[in-house]
Every structure is written in C-alpha cells, then in structure tokens.
C-alpha cells in the first residue's frame with residue numbers, strides 16, 4: 001500500500017491531468033469552430049482542408065431549370081468559373097464534359113454541379129466540349145481538346161472528366177486530385193450502385209495535369225460509343241499509376257435517363273483490345289490537331305465547339321471501316337488516322 005499522502009497526491013495529479021485534457025479539447029474544438037466559421041484555416045488564407053459546408057448525401061433537382069433562373073441562382077459564377085470569396089482555394093480544377101444534343105441533361109447538370117462545387121471551396125471552371133454534328137461522336141478526343149483549351153484560361157492542376165448525365169449524390173465525394181488518378185463514378189443507381197467491372201474507368205474520373213500529360217491524354221481514335229475509357233485505363237496502369245476510388249456510399253451517382261446509344265458502326269473494336277496498346281506514345285495529346293469553331297464564355301460554362309482537321313478524310317475512312325472492317329488491319333487504320341490527325 002502507498003502511504004496516504006502519496007495516494008492523495010496521485011489523485012490530485014490525476015484530476016489535474018483530466019482537467020487540462022478537457023480544457024485542451026474544448027479549446028481545440030472552439031478554435032476549430034471559429035476557423036471553420038471564418039472559412040480560413042490559417043494565416044496563409046488557404047481554405048480549410050475539410051470544406052465546412054459539406055452536407056453528405058444530396059438530392060438532385062431533375063427538372064430542367066431555365067437558364068435565366070440558373071444564372072440568377074449562381075451570380076458569383078462568371079464565365080463558367082468560380083473561386084471562393086473568403087479564402088484561397090487549395091485546388092484549381094477544370095471539369096470537362098463531352099457534349100452533343102442533350103440540352104435537358106446540360107441544364108440539370110449545370111444547376112446541380114455549381115452548388116456541389118461551390119460547397120467544396122474549389123477554384124474551378126466548367127468546360128462543355130462539342131464536336132461538329134457531321135462527325136461521329138468521339139469522347140476521348142473532346143477531353144483532349146477541353147484539356148488544351150482549359151489550360152489556356154487558368155493553370156489548372158486537376159482535371160475531372162465528366163459525363164453530362166452523371167450527377168454526384170454525396171458532396172463528400174471531393175473533386176480534387178489525390179496522389180493517384182481517381183475513378184469517381186463508382187456506384188451508379190442505374191447499375192444498382194455496383195461497380196460494373198474492376199477496371200472500369202468511365203463515367204467520371206480525375207487526375208492531375210501532370211498525370212494526364214504523362215499518359216499522353218486520351219486516344220483520339222475512338223469514334224462512336226465505347227472503348228476509349230478502357231484504353232484510358234490501360235494508359236494509367238501501363239505508366240505505373242494506380243486507380244483510387246472512394247467507398248461506394250460516398251461515390252454515389254444518379255444517371256439521367258437516356259436511350260442507350262447504339263453501338264456506332266464506326267466503332268473500332270479492333271483498337272479496343274483491352275490490353276496495353278502500343279500506340280500510346282504517338283496517339284493522344286501529342287498527335288492532337290483540331291480546328292476551334294467556337295469558344296464562347298457563357299455565364300454558366302465555357303462552350304467549345306471543334307471540328308477535325310481533314311474532316312473529309314476521316315469520314316471517308318470511317319465509311320470504309322463501316323463497309324468492311326475486317327479487310328483493314330489495325331495498323332492500317334491507325335496509320336491512316338495518324339496521318340489525318342497530324343497533317
């Protein structure tokens with residue numbers, strides 16, 4: 001047994017420690033609350049690491065609001081861009097959206113995304129990138145164009161590649177670029193909130209400017225529906241990067257209803273082998289050529305319309321492919337495209 005006076009001393013020390021700990025904890029919490037209220041994390045004026053206004057699960061307004069009303073709602077958005085007023089954003093993010101003929105989707109998307117992104121305290125810009133009507137759709141090519149055009153406007157460090165029909169359902173799903181490329185649309189309602197397949201990198205994904213440059217962007221050669229996302233995945237892993245994902249309760253999305261795009265007869269299955277493809281070094285950002293038809297800074301987004309160089313040559317080749325794909329070898333197709341896109 002300890003002598004009586006030591007027992008007393010030990011009790012006093014214990015109480016003292018507890019009080020100090022409690023005070024420290026209360027003070028810590030109070031400081032945190034004050035900082036969060038001010039939206040400032042430190043003297044540098046940077047926004048807090050965890051944006052204070054996030055709410056978690058969010059709902060979607062699936063009514064196509066009038067543009068005028070959307071503009072009224074987001075008066076602080078100018079030329080499709082926004083930056084926090086009271087603190088310096090930690091992330092400069094460009095949201096790129098390949099687009100054709102989906103006006104209702106676009107209005108729902110823009111209305112949803114501005115409030116989502118503003119709450120995340122990002123400095124961001126939304127880019128809607130459209131291809132001339134008479135050329136088969138090409139999602140990868142449009143992302144490459146959006147990337148080049150966005151970098152002319154701001155030194156974005158992070159890019160999000162976004163389908164227009166996918167809307168995030170939880171604002172803890174942060175549109176920043178972590179160390180590794182990220183697949184964001186992990187759990188989509190239309191697919192019962194389950195990842196379609198382990199190497200899926202389509203829908204919504206993100207990576208840093210440096211990473212996108214390292215992998216030479218998307219392939220320019222996937223006209224029609226499908227394949228470009230798997231090729232994009234291969235580019236990432238073959239450059240020794242890994243793909244990160246949030247847990248499916250955070251990475252939830254709703255897909256706006258749309259008809260399944262018919263698999264385009266132009267689709268080059270031959271190029272969609274699903275394995276590491278040799279042409280990554282010469283097909284992508286470094287072979288990208290386009291004619292900018294229009295770049296309009298609308299209030300709610302930047303609207304880019306492009307057309308291919310040598311459009312007629314592309315159309316001709318695509319028609320040949322449509323008639324007799326099997327008679328043309330992969331290397332022939334690739335070489336022809338390379339010439340068309342480069343000259």
Ligand code: UDP
Pocket residue numbers: 097098099100101102137139162163164165166258260261
């Ligand atoms: N897209 C578009 N118009 C089209 C085809 C595609 O705007 O006619 C864009 C849009 O951003 C869309 C994305 O490309 O979300 C992917 O196409 P889609 O939604 O048809 O593909 P799926 O959902 O079947 O993978």
Ligand code: MN
Pocket residue numbers: 163165255258
């Ligand atoms: Mn879709």
